[in-house]
Amino acid sequence: MRRQRIVNQLNVSDFIAKSDFRRFHFFLLVIGFFCVIFDGYDTAVFGAILPPIMKEWHLSAVEAGALGSYSLFGMLFGSITFGVLSDRFGRKRMVAVTVVLFSLFTALGGVAPGPRLFGLFRFIAGLGLGGILPNAIAMLTDYSPRKTRTTITAIVMCGYCLGGMLSPLIGILAIASYGWRFVLWMGAVPLIFLPLAYRYMPESSFILLREGRRQELLALLSRINPARKIESDAQLYEAHEVSARIPLAGLFTENRAMSTAMFTTAIFFHLILGYGLINWLPKLMLEAGFTMRSSLMFLLVLQCGAIVGTVVMGYVGDRYPLKRILTGLYLLGSVTMVLFALNRNATWAYVLIAVAGVPVVGAQNLVQVYMSQFYPVFVRSTALGFSSSVGRIGGMLGPLLAGWLVSMSFSIHNMFFTFAIPGLCSALAISAVQHRHSSDRSRDTGARLHVPLIGELEK
Template identity: 50%
Template structure:
């Protein structure tokens, strides 16, 4: 009887069409997640005029979706460690795609806000599960870069929203860019067929044949028999996965990750909601202000890819701490203006250091915790982060309502960047999960030899 170690087979696999399929579908999902991130900021100047909203009311409306995300991230992240990531991904996709689509038919702020909240439940749950599934199946030498590539979809979707706003809104109205969000529903049947379930869940539920079929795709050179013994990584699994986040000296790390997520998402959602409006207040036209959103997301794509690759080589913490700090500096300088080239450059740096860093810290968290609580770790951190995300649009609306100088608005969004940098600096590397630590040690040895 042969012993089969799924974790070892996956870790030692080479990137192939199985990984490519998982990457493409994950990218597709995250792109629409990012689309939703920016779509409200794209239409908010129009909604303020059409529905006669104050800045505070518009900021509150932007927070309803984030309120739903907080609950969705925590609930669905924990649920996935019980019923499987694949099933939860399908459920959450239906939630966010359907209700974002319905936002385009809302005729009142109340109905619009209700749909945003319901869409937020799905949006909050889908990100942690997609990242956890990617981490589960990525080859050990490519974990961060694969997650980084997929999380670029976040910014691709973020670029698509203002682009469609520029081209569609003048002809079809603001409603049209919400209708686009219904496209993932059409792809759901094929996506569900193609996505794998995580190996640890297949082992727990006794689905040996499905596990062996999936491992054969992960490593086409492997063959399996029904009598093979499956070796599962032993872990102190608890009936309440949340408790595992505080076991084995992980309490400090967990709290620091929560603070970093909270601070960074406050910056991200505040900027994506209010950057166009802030730039209009600074004297730019609506289309130019939407162009700044595109620059923000473009910087995030470049930053995510570069930082992701460097994290695989040097370690996530060493790269992320200075990136958060540089984002705070860029935002502070942005408030003092300059020529158009300088403005675009600072916005791109801010995008790389806020959205890009937030993308990578999710990969870091997914590797920091062991597989049996991975979705829970990401879900709870994202859920706590969404509280900061909710405060971002509210804070921006409040600051605009009291008519502060523009540079003080940007400084207010820069301060959380410094807090995130400090929090992440306090995360002890020595408590990283055993399997991730071993993988990184082997990779460092390989890099030194080569």
């Protein structure tokens, strides 16, 4: 039979990208912010409880570093696993699964009788911690207007920094009275609100398109942009033809292989710095002569700097190339580490740590925003999950390296000199990303994912 030419066509991603910020986007922002807050809390919680846990279980520096790496080892598997599953089955389900994993098993860590079971719980929690960010960021990028996409995602990523602040803050307020286990039990809070968040969370548009759920997709689009009328006979499509069965293949096609390798390298070195510093900063400040309360305050100051830097850089990122911004941020990270190593003044130490929060934590937020825009919708979570998963090896090495340096009696100043090296490596890697092959620039409006919806097949 002959196929008739359909003139009325609607690119779903383009429709969403050209919309304005509305109540739909606000609720999505709130849901993402809530999930990411507790992701940041559970990720940073080990650093907040490290000194008392070392004392209670009589752990050496190397043993404590290994224990801190268990959750990062779980993140390695969780990032890629849930990233691929999300691009295959949708973001909504995977967000729910990952929240349950990291919330439940962080709380269970508070009842562990010793380091062995504690490490197992941290590993399982790490699976969820690794999986939530690729899905939350990808969902936000999927549905955000193009003109405010970076700002919206950056605001949500501030939740990660806020969660990182809550861990030491609750540690300061609670450890003396209730013990370090209470700090872990607070990680169960998301389980209370998850059912409500799940109800209002949208399903991935490409999943609705792929499964032929036309009415659901049309209802979703009407919430995103109620002012624009969609014709009843419109054919809905996506602009990229990417395999629905093997999302990983999309990371290395259309000249994206080099950039995938460079993103992964940048994250690898950056996480050596980030996790090494976050996990060991209170302990290092304690060794430098600060009190327990003051040493935990350094984590708060670090995250404060990260929040301000992420918001500002997100706003700037909607107006200037993210690649250049990230290169500068990574270099700033190295410079602040060197300055901290040379510093001998307590007041300036707080100032430098606040500034360091922008590249040490904020840059990690921003690189994921950049990646979510670089890759097409069908491999977005997979790309974030893959690079984060391989990069997590650096996150695992960071606490181990810091623990080894402490055991070798490295001074705090030499420690910070060492932390300057990964920032430089990340800057070189991100500068080699081939932005000309990004999704926005390489999109060919003629290339489509041929998955016609029910009722749209031509005779």
